[in-house]
Structure formats: structure tokens, C-alpha cells
């Protein structure tokens with residue numbers, strides 16, 4: 001199947017780029033390996049309760065992101081959560097207002113996908129990309145299920161190491177890829193814990209820790225008041241997550257319990273599961289908000305490793321790359337029109 005424009009990844013960067021291109025009259029197709037959209041803005045039901053296991057909140061600094069949040073606040077049930085957190089045992093207020101959704105962090109990407117009427121093929125994992133040279137040079141994408149898609153304009157928004165892996169057959173890109181190889185990510189083990197009895201965290205329900213095995217604790221019941229049972233999200237620190245990444249779930253919980261006991265009655269733990277994020281947040285950011293690796297056929301890479309290691313950064317990268325893609329798509333359309 002040939003599509004003029006394909007985007008790999010339905011995280012915030014891919015959805016933002018697709019939304020903007022759609023508004024300008026293009027019809028990008030998104031290929032997403034998961035069953036749903038949102039990528040690292042991820043929420044799942046744990047014992048029936050909404051539990052954020054990826055991004056925990058977002059902040060807003062840029063007016064364009066503010067406009068997006070305003071547009072989707074009613075549909076995604078977004079609200080300003082707090083500018084006060086417990087930081088290493090102290091209540092700390094700062095100038096960062098943190099936003100969450102009563103429907104979970106995945107609500108914003110879901111709302112964008114629905115409202116912008118995007119064509120998204122889910123459970124569509126791309127496993128290889130090949131280039132065909134010539135006057136109608138194009139990319140051929142092979143999927144895990146054996147299907148193949150071709151396109152003349154491709155945007156990859158998967159975490160950079162995964163994007164590099166997909167491009168390993170395109171040898172002429174090696175010099176550019178070497179530069180991107182410097183972009184690394186923190187791993188993160190997200191423990192999702194259900195308690196038999198409510199365990200409240202003073203204030204809004206979030207604790208940020210700079211030392212030790214745990215880097216973040218959030219009580220999802222305090223974020224999403226409809227939750228009937230108390231579930232906590234506990235993020236292991238980068239060092240802990242690296243060390244225990246392949247350990248079984250029960251070993252991870254046993255290792256975290258002594259630190260967790262400072263904040264909760266660990267005797268009340270009823271259930272526990274772990275989400276392993278090999279690429280949680282980039283440790284550094286590329287100097288530009290996206291990378292254009294080829295202009296014939298077009299190839300772009302974007303995402304939080306380009307716009308900034310956060311939800312807002314992923315959005316801004318999507319905005320910038322969409323502008324660049326639009327110009328090339330318009331130029332390509334004009335060339336085709338002239339030749340007809």
C-alpha cells in the first residue's frame with residue numbers, strides 16, 4: 001500500500017504532527033505498535049482503578065502548548081493538579097503548575113486522535129525500513145504481521161535507539177545516525193501497587209525524591225477521585241531501574257519495600273505489577289527540535305529527545321516537524337501537478 005505520508009508512533013509527538021498536517025489538508029497515516037494511542041502518556045486499569053504508569057503530569061511553558069491544553073481540557077478532563085509537592089520530606093511550592101487528567105494521562109492523546117479524525121493503524125509494529133532509489137524514490141516499511149507500506153515522506157517518533165534500529169539497513173544514513181547515537185535515555189521501573197486500605201499522601205498526592213531507590217511516588221486515588229481503591233505508582237530511580245531491569249516483579253517489590261515503608265503501610269499491599277520502560281526520558285536533548293535525514297525520499301525523526309525530555313517537549317517537536325514536512329509535501333505536490 002502506498003501512502004504519501006506515514007508517521008511511526010502515536011505518542012504525543014506523532015499525534016501532534018498528524019493533527020497539524022491533517023488541518024493543512026494532508027492525510028498522514030500513523031502506524032502504532034501498541035493497541036492504543038499515547039505512547040509514554042500511559043494509563044492502565046489496575047484492579048479496576050485508573051493508574052498512570054508513564055508520564056505523571058505535565059507542565060506548560062509555551063503558548064502553543066497552552067492553546068492545545070485549553071482546546072482539549074473539556075474532552076480530556078484536564079485540571080491543574082498542584083504547584084506543591086513533597087520533595088525529599090519537605091513541602092515545596094514552586095512556579096510549576098502541574099496538570100493531570102481525571103481520566104488518566106492517556107486522555108489527552110486519546111482526545112487528539114479522536115477529535116482530529118486521524119487515520120491510525122494500531123497493532124502495526126514496523127520491524128524494518130528500506131529505501132528504493134530512483135525518480136520516485138520511496139521508503140518501504142515491513143511490519144511484524146508481514147504487511148508492507150510504502151511512502152515518500154516518513155516521520156519516525158519512536159525513541160531514538162529504536163528509530164536507529166529500524167534504519168540499520170539504510171547504510172548511507174550512517175553518518176547522521178552516528179550523531180543521534182549520542183542520545184540516551186533513563187530506564188524506569190514503574191511499580192503499580194494496590195493497597196487493601198487507603199494510604200494518603202499529604203497535599204496533592206505526589207512525592208519527588210532525589211536520593212535512594214525511589215524517585216517518584218503518586219497516589220492515583222488523589223489524582224483521579226473516581227478510583228474506588230488506592231493504587232500507587234512508584235518509580236525506581238535511574239540507578240535502581242538499571243540494576244533491577246530484568247529482575248522478577250516480586251524481587252523488585254522486596255527491594256523497594258524498606259524505602260516505601262517510610263510513606264505507606266506496606267503490610268497492606270494487596271497486589272503489585274511492574275511496567276518496564278527501557279526508554280523513559282532522554283538524558284540529553286538534540287540541538288534542533290527534529291532531524292531531517294533525507295529529502296529524497298523525505299525522512300524525519302522527532303519526539304521528546306528533540307523538543308525536550310517531557311510531554312511539552314514531545315508536543316513542540318511535533319509542531320516543528322509538521323511545519324517542515326508540510327513544506328516538502330507541498331513542494332512534492334506542486335512538482336507532480338506540473339508534470340501532469
Ligand SMILES: Cc1cc2nc3c(=O)[nH]c(=O)nc-3n(C[C@H](O)[C@H](O)[C@H](O)COP(=O)(O)OP(=O)(O)OC[C@H]3O[C@@H](n4cnc5c(N)ncnc54)[C@H](O)[C@@H]3O)c2cc1C
Pocket residue numbers: 008009010011012013014031032033034037038039040041053054055056057058059124125126127157158159162166188190235277279280281302303304305308309310311312313314
Ligand atoms: C515513567 C515515565 C515517567 C515520565 N514522567 C513524566 C512527567 O511526569 N512529566 C513529563 O512531562 N514527562 C514525563 N515523561 C516523559 C513523557 O512521557 C515523554 O516525554 C513523552 O510522552 C514522549 O512522547 P513521544 O511522542 O516523543 O514518544 P512516545 O510517547 O514514546 O511515542 C512513540 C510511539 O512510537 C511507538 N513505536 C515505537 N516503535 C514503534 C514501531 N517499531 N512501530 C510502530 N510504533 C512504534 C510507541 O509504541 C509509542 O506509542 C515520563 C516518561 C516515563 C516513561
